[in-house]
Amino acid sequence: MAAAAAFLERSAALTFDPALRAERVLAAVEAKLSAGDFEAADELLSTLASDDPRIDLLRGRISFARYRGDDHPTVHLLRAAAKLAVREPDRARACYVDAIETAVLTGGLDSVIAAAATAPRAPARPGSVDIVLDGMAALPTEGHAAAAKLLRPLVSNHRDEVWSRWPTLGYLLALELWDPDAMRAIASRIAACGRSSGSLHTLRIGLAMLATVAVHAGDFGAAQELISEEEAIAEATSAAPLVYPRIHLAALRGRRAEAQVLFAAVGPHLTLSVQYATAVLHNGLADYPTALRAAEKAVATGDLGLAGQALPELVEAAVRCGESAVARSALAALTERAGEQSWGQGVEAWARAMVYEDEDAHREAVALLDSCPMRIWSGRAHLVYGEWLRRKGRRRDARTELRHAHELLSDFGAEAFATRAAGELRATGEHARRRTAQASDALTMQEVHIARLAADGATSKEIAATLFLSPRTVEAHLRNIFRKLGITSRRQLRDIR
Numbered sequence: 001m002a003a004a005a006a007f008l009e010r011s012a013a014l015t016f017d018p019a020l021r022a023e024r025v026l027a028a029v030e031a032k033l034s035a036g037d038f039e040a041a042d043e044l045l046s047t048l049a050s051d052d053p054r055i056d057l058l059r060g061r062i063s064f065a066r067y068r069g070d071d072h073p074t075v076h077l078l079r080a081a082a083k084l085a086v087r088e089p090d091r092a093r094a095c096y097v098d099a100i101e102t103a104v105l106t107g108g109l110d111s112v113i114a115a116a117a118t119a120p121r122a123p124a125r126p127g128s129v130d131i132v133l134d135g136m137a138a139l140p141t142e143g144h145a146a147a148a149k150l151l152r153p154l155v156s157n158h159r160d161e162v163w164s165r166w167p168t169l170g171y172l173l174a175l176e177l178w179d180p181d182a183m184r185a186i187a188s189r190i191a192a193c194g195r196s197s198g199s200l201h202t203l204r205i206g207l208a209m210l211a212t213v214a215v216h217a218g219d220f221g222a223a224q225e226l227i228s229e230e231e232a233i234a235e236a237t238s239a240a241p242l243v244y245p246r247i248h249l250a251a252l253r254g255r256r257a258e259a260q261v262l263f264a265a266v267g268p269h270l271t272l273s274v275q276y277a278t279a280v281l282h283n284g285l286a287d288y289p290t291a292l293r294a295a296e297k298a299v300a301t302g303d304l305g306l307a308g309q310a311l312p313e314l315v316e317a318a319v320r321c322g323e324s325a326v327a328r329s330a331l332a333a334l335t336e337r338a339g340e341q342s343w344g345q346g347v348e349a350w351a352r353a354m355v356y357e358d359e360d361a362h363r364e365a366v367a368l369l370d371s372c373p374m375r376i377w378s379g380r381a382h383l384v385y386g387e388w389l390r391r392k393g394r395r396r397d398a399r400t401e402l403r404h405a406h407e408l409l410s411d412f413g414a415e416a417f418a419t420r421a422a423g424e425l426r427a428t429g430e431h432a433r434r435r436t437a438q439a440s441d442a443l444t445m446q447e448v449h450i451a452r453l454a455a456d457g458a459t460s461k462e463i464a465a466t467l468f469l470s471p472r473t474v475e476a477h478l479r480n481i482f483r484k485l486g487i488t489s490r491r492q493l494r495d496i497r
Contacts, residue, residue: 005031036200036237056080089120158185178344211245218412228449251277254416284416292317
């Protein structure tokens with residue numbers, strides 16, 4: 001992709017015909033953007049003085065990639081859509097979807113959807129783009145159930161080309177619909193596309209998505225590796241890192257001081273992620289009043305994906321704080337959104353069990369979430385069921401659930417939730433086993449990545465190329481890794497991975 005961008009830029013420079021030169025500049029900007037060279041893309045685009053809607057579209061994409069929303073990229077995208085509405089209605093509808101995907105991440109989704117309501121009507125036989133646009137437009141006017149009915153079949157078809165163009169929107173819709181298989185598939189496809197094409201911008205998006213899936217699947221080591229690679233690419237291309245997977249990881253690891261430093265450092269465009277993560281963190285720490293305030297703020301945004309994910313956090317915090325009306329209201333909203341997947345149905349049963357102290361619902365939640373790939377929720381289901389059993393005086397039954405919860409959550413590295421399970425076990429008269437230290441505990445995020453690559457047999461030169469470092473720097477990191485882990489060779493890394 002970088003080579004293509006360089007050739008296209010040179011081609012444009014050697015072209016004297018103004019119309020042909022403009023076409024080649026636009027192609028060069030597209031390639032520069034895909035390669036992650038945002039400064040060069042912006043500089044090239046500034047050489048064009050035209051009313052072409054493609055210029056507005058590219059300005060919006062560059063603005064989003066460089067500033068993460070500070071320059072209001074949706075303004076450019078909506079301008080492009082309005083210009084196209086009369087003469088190219090299909091392209092106009094696609095531009096409105098561009099604006100919706102951007103607004104999902106930068107804010108202002110309601111106003112963008114209101115603007116999209118003016119889009120040209122869909123053809124008699126709507127395609128995937130039309131379904132996405134109409135489904136998103138149905139959210140504020142017809143409600144979640146109507147929008148989900150339109151969107152669910154398309155989201156589950158992760159091979160549809162529409163998700164190649166709008167992977168972030170597809171991923172967030174899969175999250176909204178509690179569909180972990182679609183989340184992983186869309187993320188894997190985008191990451192593979194980024195690697196094969198050399199599009200660093202695309203690769204970063206895929207890596208961040210895969211890292212978040214890994215966090216909620218309980219594979220914190222894989223998440224750290226993916227986060228490290230995304231951050232290395234961001235640094236090399238002077239882009240803002242996609243920090244939301246790191247936020248999710250910090251919340252589920254349950255280390256208060258570490259998490260709060262990270263939460264305080266991110267910009268205002270990640271307020272929802274921080275509020276959601278704060279609720280998760282403090283539910284794990286059993287600081288339910290703080291979790292309640294954060295979850296209420298996250299849910300109140302109504303934003304795609306995470307606002308729905310914050311509903312179970314709101315239920316747990318509200319139940320623990322004795323706010324039964326809040327808990328029931330959140331449960332009702334969660335029930336509407338739960339969908340057809342075991343993840344959503346299991347979380348809804350988990351929440352219902354807490355609100356109504358229903359043992360059948362506890363058992364339903366455990367059964368559904370034990371088969372769900374988002375394994376963190378299996379640990380939380382056993383934990384809440386064990387806590388309920390202990391409060392009912394059924395200490396023997398409680399020990400079984402709490403022991404299993406503690407083992408799962410400890411193995412994942414979800415320290416706060418594991419500590420909760422250990423405290424409940426002690427209350428039943430049993431002491432939890434002490435967690436075996438994980439290699440990742442002693443290492444930085446980048447060191448975890450280097451160690452895992454070395455354990456897989458990558459040479460220092462190969463690791464350096466992946467992380468945009470010099471081989472000498474990689475060797476220095478490996479010496480630090482060996483010292484921290486008390487080993488002396490790469491071969492030993494495979495044994496402790």
